[in-house]
Amino acid sequence: MEWYYAVGDERVGPVSESDIRDLIEAGTISPDTLVWNSGLSDWTAVGEVEIFSIVSAPAPVPAPASAPEAAPAPEPAVAEPEPAVEPTPEPTVEPVPEPATESLVEPVAAMTAAAEEVVGEEAECSQCSETFPIDDVVVYDGQNVCGGCKPLYFKRLQSGLNPSLGGGIGTGGQTSNADLMADAKVALSGHWGFAIGIGFLYNIVIQVASAVPFVGAIGSLIIGGPLRVGLSKCYLLLAQKEDVAVGNLFDGFQAFGRNLGSYLMYSLFVALWAMLLVIPGIIKSYSYAMTFYILAEDEAIGAIEAITRSRELMDGNKAKLFMLMLPLSLVLVLTIIPIVVGAILIQSGGAQTLSISLIAVGGVACLAACLYIMPLLAVVSARFYEDVKPA
Numbered sequence: 467m468e469w470y471y472a473v474g475d476e477r478v479g480p481v482s483e484s485d486i487r488d489l490i491e492a493g494t495i496s497p498d499t500l501v502w503n504s505g506l507s508d509w510t511a512v513g514e515v516e517i518f519s520i521v522s523a524p525a526p527v528p529a530p531a532s533a534p535e536a537a538p539a540p541e542p543a544v545a546e547p548e549p550a551v552e553p554t555p556e557p558t559v560e561p562v563p564e565p566a567t568e569s570l571v572e573p574v575a576a577m578t579a580a581a582e583e584v585v586g587e588e589a590e591c592s593q594c595s596e597t598f599p600i601d602d603v604v605v606y607d608g609q610n611v612c613g614g615c616k617p618l619y620f621k622r623l624q625s626g627l628n629p630s631l632g633g634g635i636g637t638g639g640q641t642s643n644a645d646l647m648a649d650a651k652v653a654l655s656g657h658w659g660f661a662i663g664i665g666f667l668y669n670i671v672i673q674v675a676s677a678v679p680f681v682g683a684i685g686s687l688i689i690g691g692p693l694r695v696g697l698s699k700c701y702l703l704l705a706q707k708e709d710v711a712v713g714n715l716f717d718g719f720q721a722f723g724r725n726l727g728s729y730l731m732y733s734l735f736v737a738l739w740a741m742l743l744v745i746p747g748i749i750k751s752y753s754y755a756m757t758f759y760i761l762a763e764d765e766a767i768g769a770i771e772a773i774t775r776s777r778e779l780m781d782g783n784k785a786k787l788f789m790l791m792l793p794l795s796l797v798l799v800l801t802i803i804p805i806v807v808g809a810i811l812i813q814s815g816g817a818q819t820l821s822i823s824l825i826a827v828g829g830v831a832c833l834a835a836c837l838y839i840m841p842l843l844a845v846v847s848a849r850f851y852e853d854v855k856p857a
Contacts, residue, residue: 472500472509477608486518591615614707617652639783639854643790646853650846653705661704661841664715668697691729692718698848699762701841705848718762725761728769732757735773752784753777759851779854787850794839801835804828 469486470479481489489495490512497513512518589603590596591612598612605611611619654661671693676686695718703710718725732754740747756776760767767775780787808824811817 469501469503471495471502471512477605479605483517486512490518617655636856637853638856639786641853643786646790646849647842647846650705650842650849653707653849654841654845657704657710658841660710661701661845662837664697664700664712665840665844667712667715668693687730688726691726692716692722694718694729695721695725695758695761697844698758701844702759702762702848702851705845705852721761721765724769728757728761728772731769731773749784752787753780755787755847756780756851756854759848779851783854787847790846790850791843794843798832798835798839801828801831805832 468480469483470477471481471486471489472478486495486501495501495512498511500509501512501515501518502509506515587600588597589600589610591598591603591614592609596612602613603610604616606619672686672690675689676682678685693715696715699717700710700714703714735754736747736751739750754773754776756779757772760772760775761769764772804824805828808821808828811821811824
């Protein structure tokens with residue numbers, strides 16, 4: 467049977483009956499410490515709980531320490547039970563209820579409610595609001611945290627960030643970029659290989675389609691929409707810490723017409739805005755940035771509606787997404803500079819050795835950056851969508 471005990475205003479547990487006994491013997495739990503389990507109607511001093519009374523009774527055993535003084539005469543030996551019997555009931559029966567009633571009424575009520583929620587066969591995770599078997603939930607700082615949310619919860623806690631995941635789902639963009647980036651890194655933990663591989667597979671399929679004689683450009687355009695939706699679904703599942711497989715990359719073909727139409731309209735709208743000026747084109751690309759995540763998550767939504775909803779979600783959030791991606795994008799650009807400088811030197815007849823060295827170093831740096839930055843950008847964008855979408 468699982469037990470909980472109070473330390474100040476905090477509830478600690480669940481712990482086993484043997485753990486309670488060990489804590490009593492160690493002096494961590496005193497006779498007036500409040501304990502609770504599903505068999506008790508309210509929080510009760512441990513000294514009043516029958517199964518612990520034998521263990522908690524020796525609490526005043528310090529009396530034997532004075533036994534050598536009382537040993538010569540039989541009378542002190544008789545007097546010893548009196549301090550052993552009298553002080554024990556007083557902290558157990560009289561003083562405990564009054565302080566508990568005056569200073570711990572609300573905390574004890576809160577702990578009782580929380581414990582009742584946890585002690586059942588299932589408990590609701592305070593982070594993702596899903597229900598799990600009690601064995602799959604840990605209690606930390608008064609919150610139930612499931613196994614899936616635990617790595618992210620403690621990672622954020624160690625990083626000094628707000629550990630509550632509930633603040634990063636459907637907040638309308640209120641979660642900080644630092645928190646979103648931390649979430650994305652934890653979501654990628656153990657899945658970097660898949661995130662990198664699925665991005666490469668996407669590009670390989672597009673390149674193969676482009677290489678088909680006569681229909682290359684059209685072919686890549688036709689499959690580009692469904693594949694883009696499938697790729698967005700893969701990264702969205704990673705951000706949500708759900709199961710994901712290579713086959714999800716091709717899920718976009720299940721709604722081929724809708725996804726193709728969305729891709730064509732998305733590309734057309736961005737191109738038309740870019741024809742006016744570069745900056746408006748970039749701004750509109752951010753307005754439509756959530757389109758493919760929306761299509762991946764909602765199979766019933768239409769192309770125009772998805773683009774419209776993306777525009778609505780990004781209203782007031784475009785600058786936030788830009789700042790989220792800017793640091794990583796700058797790192798990627800910096801790795802390209804040596805390649806550009808090396809190419810310029812070759813064209814101008816400069817030092818061949820230096821030129822080749824710059825290109826080689828830049829190429830390695832760019833590849834390493836792409837392996838790290840591209841999956842991270844994709845997953846953090848998916849987390850951004852999770853944050854700005856309606857709750």
